[in-house]
Amino acid sequence: MPSIRVGAVNYLNSKPLVEGLTEFAGDLDLSLDLPSRLADQMAAHELEVGLIPVIEFLRAESYSFIPNIGITSHGPVLSVTLFSRVPWKDVRTVSLDEGSRTSAALTRILLEHRHRLTPQYRQLPIDEPAEAVSTDAVLLIGDRAMKACLPGFEFAYDLGHEWNEWTGLPMVFALWAVREGVDLASSEVAFAQAKQLGLRRAGVIATREAAALGLDAGFCRRYLTNIIRYDLGPRELAGLRRYHELAADLGAAPRGTNLVHYHRPHLVESRQR
Amino acid sequence: MPSIRVGAVNYLNSKPLVEGLTEFAGDLDLSLDLPSRLADQMAAHELEVGLIPVIEFLRAESYSFIPNIGITSHGPVLSVTLFSRVPWKDVRTVSLDEGSRTSAALTRILLEHRHRLTPQYRQLPIDEPAEAVSTDAVLLIGDRAMKACLPGFEFAYDLGHEWNEWTGLPMVFALWAVREGVDLASSEVAFAQAKQLGLRRAGVIATREAAALGLDAGFCRRYLTNIIRYDLGPRELAGLRRYHELAADLGAAPRGTNLVHYHRPHLVESRQR
Numbered sequence: 001m002p003s004i005r006v007g008a009v010n011y012l013n014s015k016p017l018v019e020g021l022t023e024f025a026g027d028l029d030l031s032l033d034l035p036s037r038l039a040d041q042m043a044a045h046e047l048e049v050g051l052i053p054v055i056e057f058l059r060a061e062s063y064s065f066i067p068n069i070g071i072t073s074h075g076p077v078l079s080v081t082l083f084s085r086v087p088w089k090d091v092r093t094v095s096l097d098e099g100s101r102t103s104a105a106l107t108r109i110l111l112e113h114r115h116r117l118t119p120q121y122r123q124l125p126i127d128e129p130a131e132a133v134s135t136d137a138v139l140l141i142g143d144r145a146m147k148a149c150l151p152g153f154e155f156a157y158d159l160g161h162e163w164n165e166w167t168g169l170p171m172v173f174a175l176w177a178v179r180e181g182v183d184l185a186s187s188e189v190a191f192a193q194a195k196q197l198g199l200r201r202a203g204v205i206a207t208r209e210a211a212a213l214g215l216d217a218g219f220c221r222r223y224l225t226n227i228i229r230y231d232l233g234p235r236e237l238a239g240l241r242r243y244h245e246l247a248a249d250l251g252a253a254p255r256g257t258n259l260v261h262y263h264r265p266h267l268v269e270s271r272q273r
Numbered sequence: 274m275p276s277i278r279v280g281a282v283n284y285l286n287s288k289p290l291v292e293g294l295t296e297f298a299g300d301l302d303l304s305l306d307l308p309s310r311l312a313d314q315m316a317a318h319e320l321e322v323g324l325i326p327v328i329e330f331l332r333a334e335s336y337s338f339i340p341n342i343g344i345t346s347h348g349p350v351l352s353v354t355l356f357s358r359v360p361w362k363d364v365r366t367v368s369l370d371e372g373s374r375t376s377a378a379l380t381r382i383l384l385e386h387r388h389r390l391t392p393q394y395r396q397l398p399i400d401e402p403a404e405a406v407s408t409d410a411v412l413l414i415g416d417r418a419m420k421a422c423l424p425g426f427e428f429a430y431d432l433g434h435e436w437n438e439w440t441g442l443p444m445v446f447a448l449w450a451v452r453e454g455v456d457l458a459s460s461e462v463a464f465a466q467a468k469q470l471g472l473r474r475a476g477v478i479a480t481r482e483a484a485a486l487g488l489d490a491g492f493c494r495r496y497l498t499n500i501i502r503y504d505l506g507p508r509e510l511a512g513l514r515r516y517h518e519l520a521a522d523l524g525a526a527p528r529g530t531n532l533v534h535y536h537r538p539h540l541v542e543s544r545q546r
């Protein structure tokens with residue numbers, strides 16, 4: 001049986017979803033990489049399945065997703081923060097972390113749709129310290145960003161919280177995308193098994209990962225257990241649909257992408273697209 | 274003019290409420306101490322005002338509180354965690370951190386009211402490592418507890434989240450209690466001014482306090498800015514009233530305590546009690 005190539009972002013919050021994944025299904029070949037590279041590898045047919053940011057899922061237009069598994073927040077997310085020198089209403093210039101297009105689009109959604117602003121954007125190069133930016137606000141994301149304190153910025157807006165407060169819905173950051181026509185066969189269940197194991201081993205994962213990240217193990221456990229949520233049910237999908245509409249309005253995602261659950265191709269006669 | 278003696282718990286989450294407090298009102302004499310000692314000092318008339326845990330406020334029965342200021346959470350609180358080897362329904366024995374009676378009562382409320390359990394409790398002495406307890410679950414609170422990872426415990430229940438999920442209401446942990454008959458006069462406004470300053474200086478406070486706590490400054494900022502909330506409005510008071518009822522049902526607080534806003538004694542003809 002040929003192996004199924006699986007890619008995931010190498011972030012702390014993805015660890016519980018890949019815990020033991022290759023042990024539950026021997027034909028899965030797992031690699032960890034940057035979000036943008038994963039999307040490219042999916043497009044180039046170098047991966048069959050990818051734990052990818054939702055904006056990449058929407059942009060690809062042709063992927064389905066494994067049901068009930070996602071990286072989401074229902075309030076503060078702690079790892080996606082818009083640091084600002086001024087309150088929302090006065091933000092005129094914004095630096096955007098190159099790391100995630102999903103959070104960059106979320107920033108635009110909140111600025112342009114929620115607060116009806118039309119600020120100027122620039123990219124924050126990965127090697128430029130955020131403290132040094134001259135813009136009113138700077139978006140930081142991911143593991144490195146969790147450690148950012150930036151006392152010089154009076155405001156630190158948690159975009160998971162801001163999204164939830166505005167829409168009343170969870171924010172979905174990533175999900176398991178499956179390339180069109182791929183048959184996971186019996187390996188499909190491994191993704192659910194890995195998630196279940198990962199959630200129960202959150203303390204072990206936190207202990208293991210904290211030192212390499214330069215973060216406190218207790219904080220990592222709270223982040224994985226009490227902040228990030230891994231279910232993808234009706235509420236989360238409603239949040240994802242709302243995000244999709246708003247991102248499409250800004251031209252940050254194509255309008256037509258359907259959200260389709262993965263089904264084994266031979267089990268369904270016609271797959272809705 | 275005699276000074277007004279003010280006490281506050283010496284926790285990270287109380288720092289934004291005391292930032293600059295004595296500068297805004299020169300007649301305030303601020304001291305930081307343990308929660309239980311503050312309650313004793315209030316009772317002994319050694320303090321006029323105390324930032325005290327809500328259970329101490331309820332137990333005293335005769336205090337009013339400064340309006341619109343509290344230490345609350347609207348979901349995960351990160352610093353009040355019940356680590357458990359088993360899921361809620363199987364918890365039979367619990368060790369309770371000596372630090373806070375408010376969170377100990379919250380633990381009992383969730384176990385006995387929400388989950389309809391009657392577990393056995395024991396005190397966790399301050400010098401006993403939580404990893405070593407033989408009970409099914411252990412409650413840890415406060416700054417020290419935020420660093421606890423406890424990978425040997427599969428479950429880490431955030432009691433702020435559990436409370437919010439169950440009741441739909443915020444959890445109030447502490448407020449500014451004013452002893453009966455005390456006249457704060459023009460100093461009253463200093464408490465609101467300090468809060469306002471503290472919220473805007475959260476990044477500065479986080480940077481300053483993190484090293485001493487052995488916590489990451491970025492995490493401290495997120496905790497102060499995105500997790501702990503400092504307003505005490507109608508929703509928070511509804512949460513406090515619900516907590517009061519449930520704690521009283523368990524005999525953990527007297528039933529009759531009224532929640533009364535502080536008013537300058539000479540400005541009101543009769544104060545509702």
